[in-house]
Amino acid sequence: MHDNDGVTVWDTLVGQDAVVATLTAAATAAALVTEGGSLVAARAGMTHSWLFTGPAGSGLADAARAFAAGLLCENIPPGCGQCPGCHTVLSNTAADLRTVRPEGLSIGVRDVRALIRDAASAPSAGRWRILLIEDADRFTDSAANALLKALEEPAERAVFLLCAPSVDDVLPTIRSRCRSVALRLPNPKNVADVLIREGTAEDLAAVLAQASQGHVGQARRLATDPQARARRESVLRLPSRLRRVGDCLAAAADLVDAANADAQAANAERDEVETEALKTALGVGATSSGTRSTSARGAKAGAKPRSLQVRGAAGALKELERTQKSRGRRTVLDSLDRALVDLAGLYRDVLVQQLRGQVTPVHPDQADTVAQLAAAATPEQTLRRWEAVLATRQALADNPGLVPQLAAESLALTLRDA
Template sequence: MSSVWSQLVGQEPAVEMLSSAAAAAARIVAGEPALSGAMTHAWLLTGPPGSGRSVAARTFAAALQCLTGTGCGECPGCRTALHGTHADVRLVVPEGLSISVAEMRALVQTAARRPTTGRWQVVVIEDADRLTEGASNALLKAVEEPPKRTVFLLCAHSEHPEDVSVTIRSRCRLVNLRTSPPEAIARVLVERDGVDAELAGWAASVCGGHIGRARRLATDESSRKRREAVLRIPLGLSRPADVFACADELINAAEGDATEASKARDEAEKAELRTAMGGDATGKGVAAAKRAAEAAVKALEKRQKSRATRTQRDTLDLALVDLAGFYRDVLVTASGAKAVLTHPDHASQVATAARQWTAESTLRRLEAVLACREAILWNVKPRIAVEAMVTALRHG
C-alpha cells in the first residue's frame, strides 16, 4: 500500500483537502507555523451510501497519527489507526439503532485527555445521524470547547438537520464525498481483492457506487442470489397471493442475512465474556463469578439483539434501494433518456415493464418503495410496511 489515501476510491477532491489538513496538523504538533485554516478540531464527512465516509474518517485519523505527517501507510501510527487498535483513536460504531447519551458522555470525557502514544486524540463517530438528542447535546459541549489536541470526525448521509443538528454542523468543516465511478471500483476489486476482471466490471456497474456492495456481489454468491430474488418482484406480482409470497421472501432474506452475519460473532463474544469474568471456572468460591458472568452475558445478549435488528433493517433497506432503482430504470427507459441504468443487467425486464406500465403507475410504485423505507425508519414493523408496499406495487 503506497499510502493511506489509496483506500479512498475516486475521491480526489476530498483526499486533497484531508491530506492538506494532515500536513498542517503535523506542523502544529512539531511547533512549526501551519497554513492558516488548513486544520480544525471538528469535521463532518457526508456522502451517499457506499461513498466511503467511514473509510475516509479512518484514513484521515491514520494520517493524523502518521509519524511522517503524510499518511505513509507504513509507520506504526498509520497501521494501528487503520486496524482500529491505536490507543488514541476512538471509533464509535453504533451496533443498535441509536447512540445513547451515556455512551457519548463517556466518550467525551475520554477524549478530553491528552494523547498517550499518538499525536492527537481522534474520535470517529460513524452514523452520526443515529445520535439521540441527549447524545447530540453532550457532543456539542465538547465540540464548542474542544481540548487542544482532540479532533472529532463525524460521518453522516448529509448535512441536513435531520441527520446532524444545525449547531454541531456549524462548528464542523464539511467534506463532501461523491459516488465513486464504476471504472475506479472495478479497478480496486481487481487489484486489491483479486476479483476476475469481468465479474468486477459487472459488480461495479450494478452496485450503485457502493464499494462495499460491489465487493460483496463479486465475492459472495448468496448476495447475488438475494439481489436476483428482489429484482424478480416487479414483474412477478400477477396474482394476489404473490403479494404475501414476495413480502415473505423480502423479510426472510433480511432476517437470514442478519442471522448469518451475527451468529458466529455473537457466540464468540459470549464465550470471550464468560472466560474474562470467570464464568466457566470450576471449584469452590466461583458461584459469585458465575452469577456476575451470567448477568453480563444477558446484558450482552440485549445489545446483540439490538445489533441484529439494525442489521436486518439495513439489509432490508438495501433490497428496497434495489427495487427503487428498478422503477427508476423503467422511468428512464420509458422517457427515452440516455441516462445510465441502475440495473443494466436487467435491461430487458425494465423494457418489458416500460411497455406494460404508464409513467404515472411506475411513479406510484416508486413512491410506494420510498414510503416503505420511511415507514421502517419510523419503526413500523417491517413485515407490515413491506406487505403494504408490495400490495401497492401490484396495483400500481
C-alpha cells in the first residue's frame, strides 16, 4: 500500500471479499455509534478485541491495518483511502495507531505493559486508540497474561487487533475475548491480477503467482526484485547438485548464505535509522512528548526515551543492538523458510509427475528440472525428500536454538541419501 490514487483501503486485500464485507460493516457501525461522541453508545456497538487469522502471505497485517484505517476514517463508507484518517494509517504516521511486531522471536511482558498503558490514553485525533499486534502467536506466557487482563477490561476507546496464523496459536482465554476474522490464501488468479495491476507482464505474473503459492508479498518480491528471483532459481537448482557429501555441505552453506543476504538487505537500512534515531533522542535529552505521532514503527522507539533516562545511554544502545540482532535472526529464519517452501513445492511437482497427477504445478517454469528429478528417483524417494524438507521447516519453527547451518546440512544429506 503505497500510493492511493482513488483506491480505498480495502483494495489491498486480495481475494478476501468476505473479510472486507465484515470489516466494512463493523467500521461503519463503529462510526455511527460514536457519532456525537457518546462513549456509552461506543461501548455498546464496538468489539474491542479482534483476532485476524490466516496463513503466511494471506495479508494478515494488511487486513488489520485496513481495518484500523476504516476505524479512523472520516467518511462513510469508511476506508475511503483519501481522508487524513486513512492517509495517516497508510503512511504509518497515524497518532492513534500503535503497531507492535516482535523484534525478536517473542513479544515480552515489557512490550505488552507499554502497549496497555498506551491503550488507556485517550485518542488524540480519531475516535479510537488502536493497538495492532502482529504475530500475536509469539507472546511469552507472562506477556499473554498481561494482555488478557487488558482484554478483559478494555479501555473505553481502545481497540486491539491481534494477528496470528490460526486461532490455535493463541491462548484459548485470549481467543474467547476476541471477534475472529479468518483470511484465506488468495488463489493464484487473484495474486496474478495484483501483479498485472502493478505493472508485471501477464505471462510472468501467472508464473510468479503460481510459484509464490498464494503469498502476495512473495509474489511481489519476485516480480520486482531480480535478486529475489535469482535466489529462488538457485534454491530450485539445489536438488540437482547433491552428489557427494561435499556438494551437500556446499549447497547447505549456499542456502544459509542466501538467507543471510536476504535478511541483511531487509534489515540494514532499518537498523541504521533506528540507531541514529536513538542517538538523537539521547542527545536531545529524551523529551518524549509528541513521539507518539511518529506512530507504528516510531511508536516503539518513541516509547523508549522515558526508560532511557534511567538506564543511561550505553545501556540503551546495547539494548537496541540486542533487539536488532534478534530481529536479524528472525529475518534469516523467515527467509530460509521461504526457500524451504519453494523446495517442498519442487518435490511436490516431481511426485505429481511421477504419479502422473493432473494438478497445476507449483513451479510451472521448472519443467526441465522436474522431469530430470522425476526420472532419477522413485516416487518413494521423492516422497521421503518432500517429507524431509517439511520436517526441517517444522524443526526450525519449533526449536529457536537450532542453528540454521546445521539444519540445512542435515537436510541436504538426507535429500542425497533418501
